[in-house]
Amino acid sequence: MSVAIPATSAVAKARRLVAKVGSSLVTNEGKGIDLVAVAQWAAQIAALHAQGRQIVLVSSGAIAEGMARLGWTQRPHTMNELQAAAAVGQMGLIQAYEVAFAKHNIRTAQILLTHEDLADRRRYLNARTTLYTLLSLGVVPIVNENDTVVTDEIRLGDNDTLGALVTNLIEAAALIILTDQRGLYSADPRTNPDAEFISVAQAGDPALEAMAGGAGSGIGTGGMLTKVLAAKRAANSGGHTIIASGREPDVLIRLAKGERIGSELRAILPVRSARKRWLANHLRLRGRVTLDVGAVRALMQNHKSLLSIGVTAVEGEFERGDVVACVDQHGVECGRGLINYSSTDTRRIMRQPSSRIPEILGSMSDQELMHRDNMVFVRAQASETSQASHTSNRF
Numbered sequence: 001m002s003v004a005i006p007a008t009s010a011v012a013k014a015r016r017l018v019a020k021v022g023s024s025l026v027t028n029e030g031k032g033i034d035l036v037a038v039a040q041w042a043a044q045i046a047a048l049h050a051q052g053r054q055i056v057l058v059s060s061g062a063i064a065e066g067m068a069r070l071g072w073t074q075r076p077h078t079m080n081e082l083q084a085a086a087a088v089g090q091m092g093l094i095q096a097y098e099v100a101f102a103k104h105n106i107r108t109a110q111i112l113l114t115h116e117d118l119a120d121r122r123r124y125l126n127a128r129t130t131l132y133t134l135l136s137l138g139v140v141p142i143v144n145e146n147d148t149v150v151t152d153e154i155r156l157g158d159n160d161t162l163g164a165l166v167t168n169l170i171e172a173a174a175l176i177i178l179t180d181q182r183g184l185y186s187a188d189p190r191t192n193p194d195a196e197f198i199s200v201a202q203a204g205d206p207a208l209e210a211m212a213g214g215a216g217s218g219i220g221t222g223g224m225l226t227k228v229l230a231a232k233r234a235a236n237s238g239g240h241t242i243i244a245s246g247r248e249p250d251v252l253i254r255l256a257k258g259e260r261i262g263s264e265l266r267a268i269l270p271v272r273s274a275r276k277r278w279l280a281n282h283l284r285l286r287g288r289v290t291l292d293v294g295a296v297r298a299l300m301q302n303h304k305s306l307l308s309i310g311v312t313a314v315e316g317e318f319e320r321g322d323v324v325a326c327v328d329q330h331g332v333e334c335g336r337g338l339i340n341y342s343s344t345d346t347r348r349i350m351r352q353p354s355s356r357i358p359e360i361l362g363s364m365s366d367q368e369l370m371h372r373d374n375m376v377f378v379r380a381q382a383s384e385t386s387q388a389s390h391t392s393n394r395f
């Protein structure tokens, strides 16, 4: 299978990575948490930390560990029993990671997410801000689905999808899915010994979906199909996906050195353009804020985030997380992005320094009105061009 993408390893260059470990690996095929494996992943992530990289670990295994703790040999079928097992097992999972990372003086944080948290833009922004804050503090977030509160209809069910959503959320350069196989084969190698190994392919190639089957172990839920679909999803924000064996010695460290291990499912679009496309096409403009000269300069020349003090007017009605345009004093758009405060709150805090936000609003969710990472810019110099198009004031 040929792909028209340069063969440079995205993982080797990546500052931010998402690693996902599946249930069968974490719990040693359901026998209970594999503390040796957990210690090895923690040591590898600690080594990547020392290189200045930021890692989010998505870990499955709560249900499998809960079953082991409760002495259940068969996976239950009812939702409430699965949820009870997850609640019991998640304790063990988090405890194991905390102990393993503490040996490297690294703190961990438990993040439990649902599909709804990532679909709702306000909750999405909160999750994103919290994850970024944890990463900047040098903490390793350990993510799992919030199994105890999700219902069947909205359940992601497998953590491959969750790993991809987290990759989109933090715009990680790559999603590394560690599993019990060497990677993706042309058919399930458990039942097809002649299956061919796929070392490189393009994420989203429909041919991959036909190759990938369901879980073979009885412990994991998604099998390869959810991994292939996760790669397609990760590619939406420019993330590459590597599917590799979690039992391969120093797999994360070697991947980060640029070694080719496992199956590489490559994204075509770079992270920045993917984000830009998402902001530009998928979200409706809800309003606009007018910036003073200093704010335009801070954004366009000094690459800073937008602060409330630089806003002189607000048009439209919007909520936190909506897309709002930033215009200069002539009404010319310089950029747009996800705003951290509603139109009502923005009107109250405009022209005011961020330090006054808690006093004016009673609390402060973010220092910035619009974070640079959540913005795309229309052109280099907003105030210079009179021909540049004006943002429509119909929202």
Ligand SMILES: Nc1ncnc2c1ncn2[C@@H]1O[C@H](COP(=O)(O)OP(=O)(O)O)[C@@H](O)[C@H]1O
Pocket: 021, 022, 023, 024, 025, 060, 178, 179, 180, 181, 183, 184, 185, 186, 187, 188, 189, 190, 211, 212, 213, 214, 215, 216, 217, 218, 219, 220, 221, 222, 223, 224, 225
């Ligand atoms: N084309 C394929 N290539 C490799 N493995 C496959 C393929 N199709 C199905 N599988 C199965 O997917 C399993 C891995 O998925 P799963 O059990 O859900 O693991 P995890 O818990 O790591 O997510 C493998 O053990 C294998 O039996």
Ligand SMILES: N[C@@H](CCC(=O)OP(=O)(O)O)C(=O)O
Pocket: 021, 022, 023, 024, 059, 060, 061, 062, 063, 064, 086, 144, 145, 147, 157, 158, 159, 160, 219, 220, 221, 222, 223
């Ligand atoms: N949230 C669930 C994960 C579900 C699951 O089995 O995921 P996976 O092993 O990645 O296919 C748990 O912790 O048990």
